[in-house]
Every structure is written in structure tokens, then in C-alpha cells.
Amino acid sequence: MEKRRKLSDHIWTIILALLAVAYCYPVFMILINSFKKERAIGTGSIFKLPSKETFNGLAHYVSAIESQGFLKSLGFSLLITITSVAAILLFCSMCAWYITRVENKFTKALYYLFVFSMVVPFQMVMFTLSQTADKLGLNRPFNIWIIYLGFGAGLAVFMFAGFMKSIPLEIEEASMIDGCNPIQTFFLIVLPILKPTLVSVGVLEAMWVWNDYLLPTLVLDIRKYKTIPMLIQYFRGGYGKVAMGPMMASIMLTIIPIVIVYLAGQKHIIKGVAAGAVKG
Amino acid sequence: MDKALKKYSPIFVLPTLAAFIIGFVVPFVQGLYLSFCKFITVDNASWVGTGNYRYVFTEPSFRHAFGFTVSFAVVSIILINAGGLGLALLLTRKLKGTNVFRTIFFMPNLIGGIVLGYIWQILINCILSLAGKPLLALNSTAGYWGLIILMCWQQIGYMMIIYIAGLQNVPDDIIEAAQIDGASDLRTFISVKLPMIMPSITICVFLTLTNSFKLFDQNLALTSGEPKHMTEMVALNIYNTFYARAGLQWHGYGQAKAVVFCVIVILISLIQLTATRSREVQQ
Numbered sequence: 001m002e003k004r005r006k007l008s009d010h011i012w013t014i015i016l017a018l019l020a021v022a023y024c025y026p027v028f029m030i031l032i033n034s035f036k037k038e039r040a041i042g043t044g045s046i047f048k049l050p051s052k053e054t055f056n057g058l059a060h061y062v063s064a065i066e067s068q069g070f071l072k073s074l075g076f077s078l079l080i081t082i083t084s085v086a087a088i089l090l091f092c093s094m095c096a097w098y099i100t101r102v103e104n105k106f107t108k109a110l111y112y113l114f115v116f117s118m119v120v121p122f123q124m125v126m127f128t129l130s131q132t133a134d135k136l137g138l139n140r141p142f143n144i145w146i147i148y149l150g151f152g153a154g155l156a157v158f159m160f161a162g163f164m165k166s167i168p169l170e171i172e173e174a175s176m177i178d179g180c181n182p183i184q185t186f187f188l189i190v191l192p193i194l195k196p197t198l199v200s201v202g203v204l205e206a207m208w209v210w211n212d213y214l215l216p217t218l219v220l221d222i223r224k225y226k227t228i229p230m231l232i233q234y235f236r237g238g239y240g241k242v243a244m245g246p247m248m249a250s251i252m253l254t255i256i257p258i259v260i261v262y263l264a265g266q267k268h269i270i271k272g273v274a275a276g277a278v279k280g
Numbered sequence: 281m282d283k284a285l286k287k288y289s290p291i292f293v294l295p296t297l298a299a300f301i302i303g304f305v306v307p308f309v310q311g312l313y314l315s316f317c318k319f320i321t322v323d324n325a326s327w328v329g330t331g332n333y334r335y336v337f338t339e340p341s342f343r344h345a346f347g348f349t350v351s352f353a354v355v356s357i358i359l360i361n362a363g364g365l366g367l368a369l370l371l372t373r374k375l376k377g378t379n380v381f382r383t384i385f386f387m388p389n390l391i392g393g394i395v396l397g398y399i400w401q402i403l404i405n406c407i408l409s410l411a412g413k414p415l416l417a418l419n420s421t422a423g424y425w426g427l428i429i430l431m432c433w434q435q436i437g438y439m440m441i442i443y444i445a446g447l448q449n450v451p452d453d454i455i456e457a458a459q460i461d462g463a464s465d466l467r468t469f470i471s472v473k474l475p476m477i478m479p480s481i482t483i484c485v486f487l488t489l490t491n492s493f494k495l496f497d498q499n500l501a502l503t504s505g506e507p508k509h510m511t512e513m514v515a516l517n518i519y520n521t522f523y524a525r526a527g528l529q530w531h532g533y534g535q536a537k538a539v540v541f542c543v544i545v546i547l548i549s550l551i552q553l554t555a556t557r558s559r560e561v562q563q
Contacts, residue, residue: 009373009375012370012373012375013375013376013377016367016370016371016375016377016381017377017381019385020380020381020384020385023384023385023387023388023433024384024387026399026400026403026433027391027399029399029402029403030399030402046402046406047406087295087299091295091296091299092296094291094292094293094295094296095292095293095295095296095297097292098285098289098292098293099293101285102285102286102289110293110297113300113305114300117300117304117308119490119545119546119549120304120308120542120545120546121493121494121515121538121541121542121545122494122496122515123496123514123515123518123519123537123538123541123542124308124311124538124539124541124542125304125307125308125311126519126522126538127311127314127522127531127534127535128306128307128308128310128311128314128322129303129307131321131322132302132306132307132310132322136302138302146299146302146303147299147302147303148303149295149296149299149300149303150299150300150301150302150303150304151303151304153296153299153300153303153304154304157296176284181284181288182284182285182287182288182292183288183291186292207389207390210392211391211392211393211394211395211497212392213392213393213394213496213497213500214496214497214519228392229392229393229394229395229497232394232395232398233394233500233501236398244402251395251398251399254391254392254395255391255395258390258391259387259390262383262387262390263383266383266386269386270382270386270441273386273438273441273442274441274442274444274445275445
């Protein structure tokens with residue numbers, strides 16, 4: 001019995017390994033082709049490794065960085081993601097605390113409104129939202145976080161409130177009796193307890209904002225500001241033949257930082273996703 | 281405590297509330313109103329009553345987009361959840377290299393829909409041309425299955441993580457008790473593990489359902505609706521109604537479609553949540 005179990009485990013490991021290779025293949029294909037000369041990237045030769053004649057070194061990467069404004073887009077994407085996630089974490093945790101600790105009709109209605117906003121498809125508000133953002137001047141990379149705060153509030157408040165219900169009230173009451181005002185209580189007592197949830201919410205919202213395409217396309221002025229997803233879409237939507245080499249190099253340049261961040265913080269990211277689902 | 285906190289309500293609630301009103305409440309209410317109007321910008325709307333809706337329900341491309349979305353959603357929900365649960369079962373057996381596999385299977389989630397769609401477009405087009413078949417732009421069957429493969433590739437890893445968390449929460453003593461009673465692996469799975477992970481199934485089906493219905497980026501990047509709107513899903517159909525056509529009436533039609541879409545997504549989510557919630561057992 002024990003031996004048979006072992007054998008089947010080996011078979012499963014081999015199957016999983018094959019599946020893992022297949023999983024990596026699409027990205028691997030882009031990677032090898034980004035090192036080939038332009039004429040060697042065709043339907044017939046796309047599955048071949050670069051040879052001595054077709055190897056192009058880092059030339060496509062250099063041209064992608066130099067010509068397509070890649071670094072600028074990287075900067076915009078970073079700026080938007082960091083400001084939006086920071087604002088969501090700070091303001092939504094404060095709001096969620098108020099909603100869970102002060103129980104009245106207003107907070108209850110607000111809570112259900114936040115939950116409702118999570119289900120509504122973006123197409124419902126995309127046109128009116130872009131017009132509102134234009135009118136209020138919220139259409140630049142340094143203040144678009146206000147829009148993201150409003151649109152990301154649903155998930156964040158929902159997850160924070162779910163966790164806060166499990167924090168014993170006594171801890172907070174004790175700190176109030178000791179003379180803390182609510183602001184001190186929140187930042188000195190509640191926020192440190194909230195740390196695991198802050199990581200979960202931060203991971204989920206960062207994945208969303210970083211990869212979001214439609215919202216920044218509609219809100220930002222595309223001639224001046226392109227985030228990375230906008231750059232990729234703009235690049236291939238252009239007229240004439242798309243240069244495949246620099247295109248693939250750009251794709252790799254967008255994937256590599258994500259993979260590095262993921263490998264560095266994968267424990268938190270995977271935990272964050274799992275915890276986020278349990279709260280739902 | 282209530283009273284002390286209430287005094288500080290502007291500090292705690294106002295920033296989020298103000299952004300929420302700007303980013304969601306106002307656009308939502310305006311959107312509802314504008315679905316009954318003819319307009320180019322928000323300020324020059326003129327009331328047309330239910331005319332937009334009457335048009336929308338008879339438009340063939342919108343109906344087709346709905347049918348396409350539903351058939352895509354059904355197939356992808358089944359495949360993604362079966363795949364995610366299958367991988368989760370394998371990765372909770374303490375096999376060698378479990379952590380490496382988990383890392384790899386989750387990775388595609390971090391890549392955005394636009395980039396993913398483009399990667400798969402290149403790959404699928406190459407395979408199709410080697411097989412002598414028409415490329416994605418002319419081949420709606422390949423577009424449909426391409427979207428499904430792409431979504432499986434992206435989402436199975438995410439659902440796997442949630443199922444792993446669910447399976448790890450099943451207490452060991454219950455499984456041991458089942459095994460002592462002589463239950464086979466399959467029996468243990470069906471009669472013990474499956475009912476215990478019902479909350480994970482609820483959330484995974486909910487996530488795959490809403491993701492499939494709202495799918496936009498991947499659809500735009502992989503097929504962008506080609507050929508002739510045959511692979512256009514509802515979200516992309518609404519987007520194209522707004523931005524790809526000239527004429528006074530189209531914004532109103534687009535907004536009415538968006539309202540119909542919104543109502544359907546909410547209804548389906550509610551039905552699904554109540555249906556699977558009722559099967560959950562208390563631990």
C-alpha cells in the first residue's frame with residue numbers, strides 16, 4: 001500500500017512538472033524571440049531558439065527603452081499605483097473602522113453601497129466617470145488616485161470591515177480610557193493589529209491598478225500620459241507593420257519587474273489572495 | 281466610544297466618502313439618467329424616454345454579444361474551477377516541489393490582461409498558420425477557444441490558491457475518522473472534503489462568474505471582436521457602441537446597454553450567491 005502510494009506520487013509530480021513547463025512556455029517564447037533579429041521572428045521560426053545568425057543581443061531592449069517612451073510610462077504606472085494604493089489603505093481603513101464601530105442607519109447604508117459598487121461593471125460608469133474626472137481636473141497621473149480611491153473603496157472597506165469585526169472592542173476602549181483620542185487609538189492600536197489585512201488589500205489593489213487599462217485610457221490624456229498597459233495597446237494599435245522585436249522586448253520589460261516583485265514577496269502575495277477570498 | 285468617535289467623523293469618513301461620491305455615486309446616477317437621453321457630453325442631454333432601451337433589445341450585435349458571453353462564461357467557469365480544485369488537491373498531498381509549482385501556476389495572474397492577450401495572440405496565430413487554418417482575425421471558433429485557454433491560463437492559479445486555503449482548513453481528525461471507517465480517497469473527497477470547502481467554492485464560482493462576464497482587456501487584446509464582431513463580448517460591445525461610432529444617438533444606446541448589463545450582472549451574482557451559500561455547512 002505504502003509503495004503504491006509513493007509510485008502514484010511520482011507520477012503526479014511528473015505530470016505537474018510538465019504542466020508547469022507548459023505554463024511557462026508562452027512567456028518563454030516571447031523571451032527567446034526578443035533576442036532574435038527582426039526577420040527571424042516569423043510564423044515558421046517563432047518556436048526556434050536564436051542561432052548565431054539570428055541572435056540580436058539586447059538591441060530590441062535598447063530600442064524599446066529609447067524610442068517608445070517606455071521609461072516615462074513605467075514612471076507614470078509606478079506613480080499612479082503607489083499613490084492610489086497608499087490612499088486606499090489609509091483612507092479606507094479609517095472609514096471601515098468608523099463604519100464598524102459607529103452603528104447607525106448612515107453607516108449601514110454606506111456599507112451596503114460600498115458592497116454594491118463592487119458588483120457594478122465598469123462600463124456602467126465609464127463615460128460619466130471620465131467626464132466627471134475631466135471637469136474636476138482629476139485627469140493627471142498625480143491626482144488620478146482620487147478616482148482610484150473612489151472606485152477601489154468597495155473592496156477595501158469590505159475587507160477591512162470584515163476583519164475589524166473580529167478585533168475585541170475592549171482593547172480600543174482601554175486605550176480611550178487611558179486618554180487616547182480616536183485618532184491616536186486608530187493609529188497606535190488598530191492599525192498595527194490590521195497589518196495582515198493591510199497586506200492583503202494592498203496586494204489586491206496594486207494588482208488591479210498596475211494592470212488597469214480602460215480607466216486610465218478614458219481618464220488620462222493619452223497624448224501626454226501613457227501607463228504601461230496603454231503603451232502596449234497603443235503600440236500595437238498603430239498603423240502599418242508593428243515591429244515585433246521591440247514589441248516583444250517591451251512585453252518582457254513589463255513582465256520582468258512584476259516577476260521580481262512577486263518572487264521577492266510571494267509569501268505575502270499568496271497569503272493576501274487567500275485571506276482576501278476568505279473574507280469575501 | 282461611539283460618541284467620541286462621532287466627533288471625528290469628518291476625518292475618518294470624509295476622504296473616502298468624497299472620493300466614492302466623485303468616482304462612483306455621481307457617475308452611476310448620471311449614467312442611469314443618461315440611459316434615457318440623447319447626448320454627446322453630459323451637459324447637452326435631451327430626454328428621449330425609453331427609446332434607447334427599445335433599440336438595444338432589438339439590436340442583433342448586442343444579443344449576439346450576450347449569447348457569446350454566456351457560453352464563454354459557462355465553459356470557463358467549469359474549466360477554471362475544475363482545474364483550480366484539481367491542482368489544489370494535488371498540491372495539498374505533500375508532493376515534492378509543491379512550492380515551486382504553486383509559484384509558477386499563480387504567476388500569470390500578475391500579468392495584465394492587455395499584455396496577456398497580446399502574448400496569446402502571437403502564440404495562437406503562429407500555431408494556426410502552421411496548421412494551415414485561418415488566423416484569429418478571420419476565425420471566430422479559434423477566437424472563442426483562444427479566450428477560454430487564455431482565461432484558464434490566467435485564472436486557474438488564483439482559484440487554486442483559494443482552494444488550497446480551503447482544503448488546509450479541513451480538520452485532520454475528520455479525514456482520519458473517514459479513513460478509519462474505510463472510506464476510499466474518492467469517497468473522502470466527495471463526502472468529507474467537498475462539503476467542507478463549500479465556502480471556497482462559493483467565492484471561486486462568484487469570482488470566475490463576475491470576471492467572465494466583465495471580461496474586457498483580454499477580449500480587446502486577443503481578438504478585439506474580430507471577425508465582424510463575432511467574438512465581441514458584452515463589455516467590448518458597450519465600449520464600441522460608445523467610442524467606435526459617430527452619430528448623436530450612440531452614446532445613449534451605449535449607456536442603455538450598460539444599464540441592462542449592470543442589472544443582469546447584479547441579478548446573476550445574487551442568484552449564484554444564494555444558491556451556493558445554501559449548500560454550505562457549519563464547521
